[in-house]
Amino acid sequence: xxxxxxxxxxxxxxxxxxxxxxxxxxxxxxxxxxxxxxxxxxxxxxxxxxxxxxxxxxxxxxxxxxxxxxxxxxxxxxxxxxxxxxxxxxxxxxxxxxxxxxxxxxxxxxxxxxxxxxxxxxxxxxxxxxxxxxxxxxxxxxxxxxxxxxxxxxxxxxxxxxxxxxxxxxxxxxxxxxxxxxxxxxxxxxxxxxxxxxxxxxxxxxxxxxxxxxxxxxxxxxxxxxxxxxxxxxxxxxxxxxxxxxxxxxxxxxxxxxxxxxxxxxxxxxxxxxxx
Amino acid sequence: xxxxxxxxxxxxxxxxxxxxxxxxxxxxxxxxxxxxxxxxxxxxxxxxxxxxxxxxxxxxxxxxxxxxxxxxxxxxxxxxxxxxxxxxxxxxxxxxxxxxxxxxxxxxxxxxxxxxxxxxxxxxxxxxxxxxxxxxxxxxxxxxxxxxxxxxxxxxxxxxxxxxxxxxxxxxxxxxxxxxxxxxxxxxxxxxxxxxxxxxxxxxxxxxxxxxxxxxxxxxxxxxxxxxxxxxxxxxxxxxxxxxxxxxxxxxxxxxxxxxxxxxxxxxxxxxxxxxxxxxxxxxxxxxxxxxxxxxxxxxxxxxxxxxxxxxxxxxxxxxxxxxxxxxxxxxxxxxxxxxxxxxxxxxxxxxxxxxxxxxxxxxxxxxxxxxxxxxxxxxxxxxxxxxxxxxxx
Numbered sequence: 001x002x003x004x005x006x007x008x009x010x011x012x013x014x015x016x017x018x019x020x021x022x023x024x025x026x027x028x029x030x031x032x033x034x035x036x037x038x039x040x041x042x043x044x045x046x047x048x049x050x051x052x053x054x055x056x057x058x059x060x061x062x063x064x065x066x067x068x069x070x071x072x073x074x075x076x077x078x079x080x081x082x083x084x085x086x087x088x089x090x091x092x093x094x095x096x097x098x099x100x101x102x103x104x105x106x107x108x109x110x111x112x113x114x115x116x117x118x119x120x121x122x123x124x125x126x127x128x129x130x131x132x133x134x135x136x137x138x139x140x141x142x143x144x145x146x147x148x149x150x151x152x153x154x155x156x157x158x159x160x161x162x163x164x165x166x167x168x169x170x171x172x173x174x175x176x177x178x179x180x181x182x183x184x185x186x187x188x189x190x191x192x193x194x195x196x197x198x199x200x201x202x203x204x205x206x207x208x209x210x211x212x213x214x215x216x217x218x219x220x221x222x223x224x225x226x227x228x229x230x231x232x233x234x235x236x237x238x239x240x241x242x243x244x245x246x247x248x249x250x251x252x253x254x255x256x257x258x259x260x261x262x263x264x265x266x267x268x269x270x271x272x273x274x275x276x
Numbered sequence: 277x278x279x280x281x282x283x284x285x286x287x288x289x290x291x292x293x294x295x296x297x298x299x300x301x302x303x304x305x306x307x308x309x310x311x312x313x314x315x316x317x318x319x320x321x322x323x324x325x326x327x328x329x330x331x332x333x334x335x336x337x338x339x340x341x342x343x344x345x346x347x348x349x350x351x352x353x354x355x356x357x358x359x360x361x362x363x364x365x366x367x368x369x370x371x372x373x374x375x376x377x378x379x380x381x382x383x384x385x386x387x388x389x390x391x392x393x394x395x396x397x398x399x400x401x402x403x404x405x406x407x408x409x410x411x412x413x414x415x416x417x418x419x420x421x422x423x424x425x426x427x428x429x430x431x432x433x434x435x436x437x438x439x440x441x442x443x444x445x446x447x448x449x450x451x452x453x454x455x456x457x458x459x460x461x462x463x464x465x466x467x468x469x470x471x472x473x474x475x476x477x478x479x480x481x482x483x484x485x486x487x488x489x490x491x492x493x494x495x496x497x498x499x500x501x502x503x504x505x506x507x508x509x510x511x512x513x514x515x516x517x518x519x520x521x522x523x524x525x526x527x528x529x530x531x532x533x534x535x536x537x538x539x540x541x542x543x544x545x546x547x548x549x550x551x552x553x554x555x556x557x558x559x560x561x562x563x564x565x566x567x568x569x570x571x572x573x574x575x576x577x578x579x580x581x582x583x584x585x586x587x588x589x590x591x592x593x594x595x596x597x598x599x600x601x602x603x604x605x606x607x608x609x610x611x612x613x614x615x616x617x618x619x620x621x622x623x624x625x626x627x628x629x630x631x632x633x634x635x636x637x638x639x640x641x642x643x644x645x646x647x648x649x650x651x652x653x654x655x656x657x658x659x660x661x662x663x664x665x666x667x668x669x670x
Contacts, residue, residue, distance in 0.1 A: 001317035001336075008278060008295035008341045031342070038337025039318035042298070047569075051295065053342055079331070085444060103407025104388065105322065108331040109338070130467070150467045178457055190406035209461035222467050234456035274456060 032114035074113025090174035127214030140165035176205035182272030196261035285353030322408030325381035351380035366421035374412035493624030515626035
């Protein structure tokens with residue numbers, strides 16, 4: 001249970017980190033919180049020649065409110081988002097999601113950028129950030145680009161991130177005062193990866209209605225028709241049949257148990273948003 | 277070897293360490309601070325919990341080299357800590373330990389819970405402590421001990437520090453619900469397209485112990501033209517991301533497929549035999565390969581069938597596969613299917629590009645290399661194995 005040998009470098013800025021990765025010709029990995037990479041290294045399931053520690057790069061470490069959006073640096077930890085309370089008052093869904101991730105010891109080290117880049121289908125951030133219409137800012141030798149979070153994750157452990165790119169920040173829109181949201185996940189044990197998860201965001205002022213299911217075999221899936229129906233009609237549109245049909249159409253590969261679990265989590269997440 | 281300087285239990289510590297040396301090994305083997313226990317050694321059991329810059333962290337997945345400049349505090353560093361003294365007394369009184377192996381980690385996590393959640397009830401204590409495992413199943417005693425310390429502190433009146441902590445830890449509550457305000461949403465950003473799920477092609481199931489994947493795609497040319505292309509072993513292989521052919525005849529091929537799964541890379545080297553039935557427009561590819569680094573072995577039996585569909589060709593593929601070594605324990609089959617869907621779709625895109633006259637394969641996504649990213653397959657196996665083996669969680 002000891003990692004294979006690797007070299008270690010801790011660059012001070014994003015540019016240097018990108019160079020360090022590029023110079024290693026595909027043999028390097030970024031290390032942020034290391035809560036997924038650490039176990040993989042110890043089990044020798046991965047053997048990079050170089051770890052580029054980005055966890056202390058100042059530019060990746062802050063939460064800022066800019067022009068109606070919240071910019072979260074990629075190396076901000078889940079615990080920091082959980083504790084950010086007041087500065088995230090305009091998007092209280094973020095600390096609520098952060099608080100439910102794994103355990104505090106994991107949240108103290110694990111980062112939002114690391115979670116997105118790792119792209120576990122059952123992870124909380126890919127689902128939450130898709131539902132929140134966040135934008136992922138990535139940087140690489142070819143420069144900076146932004147990717148809508150709904151399109152960032154392609155499949156399990158597969159994202160739009162190129163080999164030589166890193167996530168720099170996540171831009172999350174502020175919710176308007178009339179916005180409602182709900183999150184729900186099924187975990188067999190506290191802190192475990194869920195078997196089913198759903199998140200819902202309704203923001204009348206911004207004309208946003210999102211219902212997403214997660215913890216699937218790949219990226220989170222939107223239930224757009226259901227979200228639209230609820231936005232227009234409210235709780236009347238949230239029937240067991242409507243939810244069941246939405247799940248069956250959006251995720252046809254689920255078996256009966258999976259469909260039931262995802263329907264239940266969707267129902268509960270939307271109910272929470274409707275406060276009904 | 278890298279030079280690091282950090283604070284260990286209040287004392288400046290200099291060390292020359294290999295980057296791969298994790299903090300728990302440094303603490304135990306070099307500093308002889310053996311109160312930090314190693315259980316699972318991959319961040320699941322919580323026995324190795326220490327404080328790094330005042331926050332509980334797992335020292336088995338924290339590398340010593342990354343602790344440069346940090347403040348590390350182990351169970352031995354709480355000799356004079358009043359709160360830890362209360363916790364020790366409570367743990368003893370409430371039978372919160374039996375063998376004692378988990379206790380150092382439990383105490384460090386418990387101290388954090390008492391400070392951070394001064395109004396925690398039994399349920400919250402249990403949820404906050406769920407990252408620390410006790411195999412003597414002493415959770416009742418542990419929760420009681422922590423609860424008693426929290427109660428005693430509250431009995432002394434809420435200090436400003438306690439009030440601040442309570443406020444900071446109040447659950448997130450949405451503003452009081454107003455009547456539902458109906459609205460028509462603007463269109464959503466389109467999500468990444470999901471692979472289509474093909475209809476079953478073959479009624480007979482796969483052999484015992486084998487898995488089956490069925491997928492199909494449309495090629496933008498006539499079946500005759502596609503059939504010709506499929507005769508070119510090397511040409512077809514070039515459409516498979518990550519594949520390279522060393523040797524090809526009309527009936528056999530040798531080569532390798534490079535796959536990448538998150539941080540892992542593997543190179544499956546092997547050989548295949550090829551059969552073609554022109555009258556039925558069907559072909560069969562049988563082969564196997566192994567990856568020397570992970571010790572995984574794979575066997576595959578692929579049948580493809582071409583059928584005309586509105587002047588174009590539907591290429592249907594049935595792949596039966598058998599995996600041994602690490603991959604064999606793969607459990608979340610939905611992820612394999614989803615991955616296979618993407619793989620076949622990309623093969624189809626590349627083939628269409630080739631048929632269209634272009635020779636360059638289409639990259640997997642903007643900016644990606646064309647290497648087959650088998651993320652789902654091995655990664656998923658890895659995680660499911662890690663999770664299963666140790667009842668793990670993350």
